Amino acid sequence: MLDQLSRIWAKYSFVYWKGLLGTLWLSAVTVFFATLLGTVLAVLKLSKFKPAQWIVDIYVEIIRGTPVLLQIYFFWLLLPRLASIELTDTQSIIIALVVNASAYVCEIIRAGIQAVDVGQQEAGLSLGLTEFHTFMRIILPQAIKNILPALVNEFINMIKQTSLASVFFINELTTSYRTVQSTTFLAIPALLISGIIYFVVTFTLTRGLNFFEKRLKANDR
Amino acid sequence: MTDKHSFEIFKVIDLHKSFTNVDVLKGINATVKEGETVSVIGPSGGGKSTFLRCLNLLEKPNSGSILYKGTDILNLPNKKAVSSYRQKIGMVFQHFNVFPHLTVLDNITLSPILEKKMPKNEAEDKAKELLNRVGLYDKIAEYPTRLSGGQKQRLAIIRALAMEPEVMLYDEPTSALDPEMVKEVLQVIQDLALSGMTTIIVTHEMGFAKLVSDRVMFIDGGLIVEEGSPEQFFESPQNERTREFLSKVL
Numbered sequence: 017m018l019d020q021l022s023r024i025w026a027k028y029s030f031v032y033w034k035g036l037l038g039t040l041w042l043s044a045v046t047v048f049f050a051t052l053l054g055t056v057l058a059v060l061k062l063s064k065f066k067p068a069q070w071i072v073d074i075y076v077e078i079i080r081g082t083p084v085l086l087q088i089y090f091f092w093l094l095l096p097r098l099a100s101i102e103l104t105d106t107q108s109i110i111i112a113l114v115v116n117a118s119a120y121v122c123e124i125i126r127a128g129i130q131a132v133d134v135g136q137q138e139a140g141l142s143l144g145l146t147e148f149h150t151f152m153r154i155i156l157p158q159a160i161k162n163i164l165p166a167l168v169n170e171f172i173n174m175i176k177q178t179s180l181a182s183v184f185f186i187n188e189l190t191t192s193y194r195t196v197q198s199t200t201f202l203a204i205p206a207l208l209i210s211g212i213i214y215f216v217v218t219f220t221l222t223r224g225l226n227f228f229e230k231r232l233k234a235n236d237r
Numbered sequence: 238m239t240d241k242h243s244f245e246i247f248k249v250i251d252l253h254k255s256f257t258n259v260d261v262l263k264g265i266n267a268t269v270k271e272g273e274t275v276s277v278i279g280p281s282g283g284g285k286s287t288f289l290r291c292l293n294l295l296e297k298p299n300s301g302s303i304l305y306k307g308t309d310i311l312n313l314p315n316k317k318a319v320s321s322y323r324q325k326i327g328m329v330f331q332h333f334n335v336f337p338h339l340t341v342l343d344n345i346t347l348s349p350i351l352e353k354k355m356p357k358n359e360a361e362d363k364a365k366e367l368l369n370r371v372g373l374y375d376k377i378a379e380y381p382t383r384l385s386g387g388q389k390q391r392l393a394i395i396r397a398l399a400m401e402p403e404v405m406l407y408d409e410p411t412s413a414l415d416p417e418m419v420k421e422v423l424q425v426i427q428d429l430a431l432s433g434m435t436t437i438i439v440t441h442e443m444g445f446a447k448l449v450s451d452r453v454m455f456i457d458g459g460l461i462v463e464e465g466s467p468e469q470f471f472e473s474p475q476n477e478r479t480r481e482f483l484s485k486v487l
Contacts, residue, residue: 144324
């Protein structure tokens, strides 16, 4: 087995490197836009405007209540019909991944903000701080401590979910496995290499997060 | 004491407040004069805290009016006016509500710098003076998690004072404290009240209410059941409910 692993790596490492680049690129784009969209959704959800709250509720429930693979198929089938511009498979999938992750990001941010003790807001307001200053200077700095760890977990989820793009043979790590497997017919070693690379990426991120979390908790008890 | 008590700071008229089908305040009428110290006592759930929180608009009353120096604060034109009003009303909470992500110094200087546009060095000088006054100067660079309950509450009091309020409201300021820390907090409140600060305090510390107040209000069932000077109130209460309450707590 080790022998097979090293032979595949020696000959096809370029396929995996290319796949890793694809995975990192897909992840970066998804993380960026999902965080942006998720933040907007969370702001709407926390607004005092009831219809906006309902819309976000329905959005989040539907996205969280259906499988991400189904959502990818759905957007892949639907978007080319709706959009007058031609969308590539990659674009459809990115949109599906962003929509999916944004629902989770929205919930993470909402929960993080609502977890800040209501007394903090009252104290800010009672000092005569405006609602905006109370949010920016009192609530948000404390909410970020709640949000960041969960958000980085969600980033890791997003990275793993980009593997679903292999369904459409878009360049990323799981597609690399499929490429190597179909040329060498050595399925398990080819898969293991992809798995190891995923693990190295996510493990590095998790470790980095833990370090960061400890720094954040420095002035907590 | 009579002349400084002549000016009405608060005049509350027929104040009603309900939370989803529960009437908490059922027509409060009260006046508080400048420089006066008023203790608000009564059983839990009677409406004391809600009354206090209405005074700085943390709760929005359903009807009635609250005149602050003659202006009805329930009809302020915008949020800016509400913030400006709150700057004149210092509030201290049962659970301190100090800001855990800011140092002791920043807890105090945050709102003067942001809302009063006070220069940073001026705000810090003032904060240091206040810290000295309550014996917390050596904690200036600490985060609040390193403070005891009594220290946190003293910090909360001077944080409010940094905005130079005209009135101080205290909502059970010692109820969450360990017994040995109650005195240090009450001492600060008493010193302030004696220096002429208009003070309204919701409290269960009967000894303190007796000692410091000019007037005691007994709120139960959403109404002011009885009020009077501490001597009259504690020595010869007129109302049956007041007598019952005092017999339980004294």
